[in-house]
Amino acid sequence: MKKILIIQGGGRPRGNTERLIEAFIKGAEAAGHKTETISLVRQEVKGCLGCNACRYGKPCVQKDAFHEMIPKIQAADCLVLASPLYFWTISARLKAFIERFYCIAKPDLNPPLGRYERYPAKDCALLMTAADNLFWTFEQAAAYYRFALVRYIGFRDRGTLLAGGCGGSNGKPEIDKTDWLEKAYAFGKNLY
Numbered sequence: 001m002k003k004i005l006i007i008q009g010g011g012r013p014r015g016n017t018e019r020l021i022e023a024f025i026k027g028a029e030a031a032g033h034k035t036e037t038i039s040l041v042r043q044e045v046k047g048c049l050g051c052n053a054c055r056y057g058k059p060c061v062q063k064d065a066f067h068e069m070i071p072k073i074q075a076a077d078c079l080v081l082a083s084p085l086y087f088w089t090i091s092a093r094l095k096a097f098i099e100r101f102y103c104i105a106k107p108d109l110n111p112p113l114g115r116y117e118r119y120p121a122k123d124c125a126l127l128m129t130a131a132d133n134l135f136w137t138f139e140q141a142a143a144y145y146r147f148a149l150v151r152y153i154g155f156r157d158r159g160t161l162l163a164g165g166c167g168g169s170n171g172k173p174e175i176d177k178t179d180w181l182e183k184a185y186a187f188g189k190n191l192y
Contacts, residue, residue, distance in 0.1 A: 005080070017128075078191065080126070085138065125161075130164045
């Protein structure tokens with residue numbers, strides 16, 4: 001059994017992203033994993049200020065919900081980042097959440113991959129929804145995920161589910177008219 005922490009980086013209540021997460025959770029729990037979801041819509045996380053207080057043994061200066069999330073992040077085996085596509089990438093809320101990993105990194109005298117710090121060893125995955133379903137729709141978001149989380153932070157990639165063609169943002173969710181919910185269930189069930 002793995003502990004899977006899902007970070008919902010945006011979307012409308014009962015929208016495409018939330019429904020994709022629900023299907024993923026059903027699959028993961030059917031496989032015996034424990035899941036928890038944190039909504040960044042309901043809990044504010046501010047972006048990193050680059051002040052480096054955390055590098056000098058001080059707590060992060062930002063006063064927000066991230067501090068309460070740190071024990072959950074540390075206890076999780078896998079972080080699943082979920083976001084609707086906003087301006088061809090992940091939401092600003094999710095980007096701010098990722099930036100704040102800086103304050104949980106530890107100094108490393110022999111940093112791997114040219115980094116200056118060491119991050120907790122975790123698995124990660126990406127769930128996204130979008131109205132468009134062009135060949136390049138998720139290119140920017142997938143590149144950021146691979147670069148920031150997998151290559152730089154060093155998380156182990158468990159895969160991505162990029163659900164395009166889910167309907168526009170000013171109408172009702174249309175993900176149920178696609179096969180993405182079934183794919184999300186299978187992704188959750190076969191994550192490990």
